[in-house]
Amino acid sequence: MLERAIVLAGCAIGAGLALIAGIGPGIGEGYAVGKACEAIGRQPECKGDVTSTMLLGCAIAETTGIYGFVTGLLLIFVAPGIFTNML
């Protein structure tokens, strides 16, 4: 019983820690959007190009955050079953 509790607690804590990965994309995307706003302010006629490039860049910057999210998802829904079966 105690082992089970430790495994479940470990999975939950791990999932929480995995979502720290969200900090990086948050800062990165904010910086990218800020730069895009500056660019549009300087050259408003390039708005379309700047916006589509920015969205693509944001989506790529988001990848690491998504990895964190998938890890958290695995730790909550998949890992407890596997680890408690191993006990």
Add this chain to the structure above:
Amino acid sequence: MNVEINGARIFFEIPILGGIPITETMVNAWCVMALIIGLCIWLTHGLKVRPTGKKQIVAEFLVQTANRFVIGNMGEKFRYMVPFVTAIFSTSALCSLSSLVGAQPATADLSTELAWAVVVFVMITATKIKTNGLGGYLKGYTQPVVVLTPFNILSELATPISMAFRHFGNVVSGSVISTLVYAALALASHALFGWLPGALGEVLGSIPILQVGIPAVLSVYFDLFSSFMQAFIFCMLTMLYIANAAEE
């Protein structure tokens, strides 16, 4: 309060080769594909040189947009990529949009995206081999120095995985957040109206009134915007990788 977040259900199994499960994902993907094929047949039925109906104008607009999108990003020599990119875009967008009618979207299953990403990976590798020859392709792994070969192989393998996980993670995070918000709103309306005295509080507290309207704002972002955005990004990356692979 119980929150249920499930993967795709298994409807039945075909009892050959040790059982092939037919999941909700596959059924929904088939429905979407049938819808797209039906739409294509309906739109291209009875075309005329001088368009008379609105139907043909819509069809021509769609084809022109697809052509401009692909050729504008990849160049004229990649005209053969137009059907492939358009097929992936429409399947991805419509699969994600199918969550609007309450179905489990086929893109919320990693298998779907991984299959697309593997197809794209094969196309990238084929384009590389076609441009540089097999020797040139293998030699590309030892650039700029031989020591970096394992890292080159790793980064080559990371391409399909990151493409698949990006699309999957975005769709699933949307559905997980929507589910959590629905559950939280049910709890909140129970707590808010449960305080009313007598039978009135019991009746009002059991109806999740707050669930009306508020989740629609999230749905606009996660279902409408994100569906098109992820389809666009997946196609954009496909085109970028393949156009890069064709360079010497």
